[in-house]
Amino acid sequence: MLNILKKYNLYIFLILILGVTCFIYSPGLLGNYVFDDAGNILENKKLAITSLNWNSLSAAFWSGGAGPLGRPISMLSFALNYYFTGFDPYYFKLTNLIVHLINGILIYFLSLLIFKRLNIENKLKMGLIPYLALIVSAIWLIHPLNLTSVLYIVQRMTGLSALFGFLMLVLYCYWRSHEKNILNTILTFLVMLACFLASIFSKESGLLFLGLLYWIELFIFQAKDLQQNDITIGKSKLVTWLWYVVVIALLGIVYIAFPYLSSPIAGNRDFNTIERLLTESRVIFYYLKMIFFPLLSDLSLYHDDFTISKSLFQPITTIYSIGGLLVISIISLIYVKKYPLLLFAWGWYLISQLIESTFISLELVHEHRNYFGIFGFIILIVYCITQIKNNKIRSILILAGSVYIANFAFTTWQRSEIWSNLVDQAAYEATMHPQSDRANYQMARIYMKLMVENPAKREEYAQQAYYYLQQSKKSYLPSNGAWFGELHLASEMKWTISEQTIQELQQRLAFRSFLNNNIGFLSAFSDCQIKGFCHVPHDQAILIIAAGIDNPHVNDDVRAELYKLLANYFVSVISDYKKGEEFMQDALRLKNDVNGHLLFSQIYRLQNKLILAQQQVNLAKQLDSKQVWFKEIAVEHGNIEQARENIGKKIED
Numbered sequence: 001m002l003n004i005l006k007k008y009n010l011y012i013f014l015i016l017i018l019g020v021t022c023f024i025y026s027p028g029l030l031g032n033y034v035f036d037d038a039g040n041i042l043e044n045k046k047l048a049i050t051s052l053n054w055n056s057l058s059a060a061f062w063s064g065g066a067g068p069l070g071r072p073i074s075m076l077s078f079a080l081n082y083y084f085t086g087f088d089p090y091y092f093k094l095t096n097l098i099v100h101l102i103n104g105i106l107i108y109f110l111s112l113l114i115f116k117r118l119n120i121e122n123k124l125k126m127g128l129i130p131y132l133a134l135i136v137s138a139i140w141l142i143h144p145l146n147l148t149s150v151l152y153i154v155q156r157m158t159g160l161s162a163l164f165g166f167l168m169l170v171l172y173c174y175w176r177s178h179e180k181n182i183l184n185t186i187l188t189f190l191v192m193l194a195c196f197l198a199s200i201f202s203k204e205s206g207l208l209f210l211g212l213l214y215w216i217e218l219f220i221f222q223a224k225d226l227q228q229n230d231i232t233i234g235k236s237k238l239v240t241w242l243w244y245v246v247v248i249a250l251l252g253i254v255y256i257a258f259p260y261l262s263s264p265i266a267g268n269r270d271f272n273t274i275e276r277l278l279t280e281s282r283v284i285f286y287y288l289k290m291i292f293f294p295l296l297s298d299l300s301l302y303h304d305d306f307t308i309s310k311s312l313f314q315p316i317t318t319i320y321s322i323g324g325l326l327v328i329s330i331i332s333l334i335y336v337k338k339y340p341l342l343l344f345a346w347g348w349y350l351i352s353q354l355i356e357s358t359f360i361s362l363e364l365v366h367e368h369r370n371y372f373g374i375f376g377f378i379i380l381i382v383y384c385i386t387q388i389k390n391n392k393i394r395s396i397l398i399l400a401g402s403v404y405i406a407n408f409a410f411t412t413w414q415r416s417e418i419w420s421n422l423v424d425q426a427a428y429e430a431t432m433h434p435q436s437d438r439a440n441y442q443m444a445r446i447y448m449k450l451m452v453e454n455p456a457k458r459e460e461y462a463q464q465a466y467y468y469l470q471q472s473k474k475s476y477l478p479s480n481g482a483w484f485g486e487l488h489l490a491s492e493m494k495w496t497i498s499e500q501t502i503q504e505l506q507q508r509l510a511f512r513s514f515l516n517n518n519i520g521f522l523s524a525f526s527d528c529q530i531k532g533f534c535h536v537p538h539d540q541a542i543l544i545i546a547a548g549i550d551n552p553h554v555n556d557d558v559r560a561e562l563y564k565l566l567a568n569y570f571v572s573v574i575s576d577y578k579k580g581e582e583f584m585q586d587a588l589r590l591k592n593d594v595n596g597h598l599l600f601s602q603i604y605r606l607q608n609k610l611i612l613a614q615q616q617v618n619l620a621k622q623l624d625s626k627q628v629w630f631k632e633i634a635v636e637h638g639n640i641e642q643a644r645e646n647i648g649k650k651i652e653d
Contacts, residue, residue: 028416074157099159106166108137113173144294157203164199165209219344257359278309281321303365305435348376437478444468509547560591
């Protein structure tokens, strides 16, 4: 029995680590959808598939609107979740956890192959290396910063992208570590290519794994063969060419980024590219703090309260951060020959931030952006501890490290407990981040929900909701959610709707940066008005919906969506079909899309202009090359046929 345990103890430890990870995350599986989950999953009707036929799967696959590629593999995984378990968030989160565990296993094998290569001088006992890889995997699996990639459902995109990316790296390291022939080389690179494509079609950050693969070759394998001889191209060493490519890549990034530097403030952001780059220098150090010293009070779903850097000295920490980045980079380069793993870890982290933390106009701070970036630091620290010759110092560090890792686990478990209840999570976020617009707005929404569910405390909860809406308005660079929330609250409670609130909202929509969530807010407001739940005077409601059309920061796609909302409002509330047609023509002129033609068809159908309605359906079908809208097109076609039958019956009567 002891011999069996000794033979398989490595796998026992791995299973134990996976089990501990499951235990830590188990409370959070009981939590609900949060933040962008609703827009990407719950409101995407194409994910609600009822059969596994080709049309349904294809529609779900191509239904994504996030990122330039649509992230189809992630969207398909959400659709399959729905098919088997409905929209129960528990099973969506459980799937994310399974993805995370698989990634932890891949981290183990990647670490194992890297440590074996680093041990070319046999400074470590070979039997120790698998356990070092287990430690790396354990730290990565339980790190508190990785929680949002598991319990924030929509970030399965990050987890899946990492899964295929890590698999590609493992395959490459295995291929580099063993004897090769033409057949296994071809097969390996074909599978690697498939993994790479799957990674970028899960999320665009998968592109970075190509850079990480390159970094592994440069610093781990160092362009040497299995006998540690330099690989050459002609008369030059391959490693020299690899360094040339690094320089060329850096110049290429600068070249790509240069046009962005002179761009004005983006239509959906409160900062320009220069301000973003300055701010991200501070964000990097904020991330580093959470990587090495993760405090529960710092970790959050929302970081919209992070102050934007307006110059090198505003705030003063901007110049310090830029200086710190330069110092760390220079030191890493100076000592690259003596301590190559130092530059490996630092470069690995910077590469992992290239897409989401540089010049592309994304939001400033999100924790899931560190999901695969922290791996290099863990490898560095674990390996460095093994190189300490003084047994006493090494023992002290191992003991301290054990406490340190246990603290990681405890912090992640605490976060998981907080995430297990939507009310507790909202209250915690609002308490820890009082200047966060999203945290305060979410707290207000929770109280508005409680207000409806608990009539006995209706007034009390309404006052709490109003309080948090006002806090949201006072937060750092608030979006318009609090103003829309106040209109909904006043309508629900039969309060007098504030004229000041309406005017402020119109002004904000007309002149301020038009954030992405404004379309969602306006759509919900329009539906509320149409259904009669909201009681803003219709002339004021129209001014609110139309306010953004002349906003100088609004692009044609957003302006088209505003025209669609106006068309729907005029038809549904005022029955003004002429105006509805005019607005739809404006919308399609700006954005010729399937949804627009279907809406136009509905407007024509309601007027019994069935030939024109069918023409719009035909145009929608022509545009729907990937058959994403096949259900909606079939439904509208059926509605037109039903309308024809009804007209025929009336004629007969």
